[in-house]
Amino acid sequence: xxxxxxxCVAVLAAFAVFAVQGRADEQAIRQALGSRIPNAxxxxxxxxxxxxxxxxxxxxxxxxxxxxxxxxGQIMIVGNLIDMRTDRNLTExxxxxxxxxxxxxxxxxxxxxxxxxxxxxxIAIFSDPNCPFCQKFExxxxxxxxxxxxxxxxxxxxxESVRQAKSVWCSNDRAKTWNDLMFKRVEPTAPTDCENPxxxxxxxxxxxxATSTPTWFLPNGEKYLGAQPMSVVVPLLDATARRR
Numbered sequence: 147x148x149x150x151x152x153x154c155v156a157v158l159a160a161f162a163v164f165a166v167q168g169r170a171d172e173q174a175i176r177q178a179l180g181s182r183i184p185n186a187x188x189x190x191x192x193x194x195x196x197x198x199x200x201x202x203x204x205x206x207x208x209x210x211x212x213x214x215x216x217x218x219g220q221i222m223i224v225g226n227l228i229d230m231r232t233d234r235n236l237t238e239x240x241x242x243x244x245x246x247x248x249x250x251x252x253x254x255x256x257x258x259x260x261x262x263x264x265x266x267x268x269i270a271i272f273s274d275p276n277c278p279f280c281q282k283f284e285x286x287x288x289x290x291x292x293x294x295x296x297x298x299x300x301x302x303x304x305x306e307s308v309r310q311a312k313s314v315w316c317s318n319d320r321a322k323t324w325n326d327l328m329f330k331r332v333e334p335t336a337p338t339d340c341e342n343p344x345x346x347x348x349x350x351x352x353x354x355x356a357t358s359t360p361t362w363f364l365p366n367g368e369k370y371l372g373a374q375p376m377s378v379v380v381p382l383l384d385a386t387a388r389r390r
Contacts, residue, residue, distance in 0.1 A: 171217040175200055177217025183298040189244065198333045199223070203244055210244050212237050246367030248355055253297055256343040263292035265384040270363045272351045275310045277359040279387075281328050283373035284360075288329070290380060297324060299344060300351045300359065311347075312338035 165174040172191045179188065179202060187371040189203040191208070202213045226237040252270055269287070273280040289293060299314065301307030308325060313334035317323035326332040351361065358371050 156267070158298070171200065175202060175215050178215070178222075179196065179204070179213075182222070201240070203240070207368055210241060212221040212244075223387065235247050242368045242370070245355060245369055247363060247369065249363065249365045249367050250296075252296070252363070253343070253346075253350070256325045256347055257296035257298050258314065259296050260321045260325070261294045262290075265292065265294040265386040267293040267369075268365050268388040269293065269379075270298060271384060272298045272347075272354075272356045272359065273362045274301055274303045274307050274359045275299070275314075275324075276301075276303045276307050279373040280360045283362075284328050287350050287375050287379070288325070290376060293383060298347050298351070299324075300347055300356065300361075301344065302348060302351070303359065308344060309338055310339075311344050312342050315342040315344065316340035 154346060171193070175191055179186065183204070183205065183206065187205040189205055191200055193200050194214075198216065199214045200217065201213055204213060205213050214227065215221060223348065226235050228234070229236055241282050249270075254270075267290075271280070271284065273380065284295075284297075287293070299309040299311040310333070311337045314320055314323045314327065316336040316338060317334055319334075323334050323336070327334055354361075354363075355369060356371075360373060362370050364370075364382055365388045370382075
């Protein structure tokens with residue numbers, strides 16, 4: 147019995163050493179970063195499972211950034227960390243998780259929503275009616291089945307976009323009117339003086355960190371910028387779909 151206890155004691159001692167060392171490393175990094183970027187809020191520091199690196203998530207002003215450091219905070223790496231085996235941008239993925247929103251807090255009552263098939267896959271797109279990349283993205287997405295598409299009209303490119311968005315909202319069939327505008331360039335004809343959420347949507351997009359059109363979100367809250375091919379989008383839709 148006495149011999150069997152020693153390995154457990156050794157393991158516990160090893161964990162204690164690692165925990166103390168981890169706290170010491172984190173403190174050193176905090177002190178080093180604090181002297182370099184005194185007005186930054188450190189969101190978290192974690193040791194990565196490769197290269198002896200530590201990841202430092204920082205918020206400065208309205209921006210969230212990720213840096214990398216050695217254990218002493220003497221070397222700081224600024225840039226993207228790429229997994230060469232899978233070609234994944236690990237920095238980009240981490241930033242997306244840090245900036246994730248609460249999907250359930252989106253004001254879907256203000257969306258132009260289209261449901262195809264069982265609709266279990268979902269996407270929310272902030273889109274401008276005069277954005278050619280939005281038009282291309284939505285046209286390709288229209289060929290995807292079993293999806294619910296929530297369009298939040300975000301008219302930020304030019305003043306004409308505001309008039310068009312308001313007219314779409316005031317139309318009897320918003321989804322058809324929006325799709326006709328985006329896919330066929332058929333101008334909406336409804337008056338623009340009905341009660342509408344367009345000004346609120348412009349403010350919301352900026353609040354959620356939209357910096358380009360289209361900006362789109364998935365049910366896990368992660369944000370993506372720009373039009374991407376369906377070979378990228380569909381697997382993401384599958385991964386975040388409701389389980390039936």
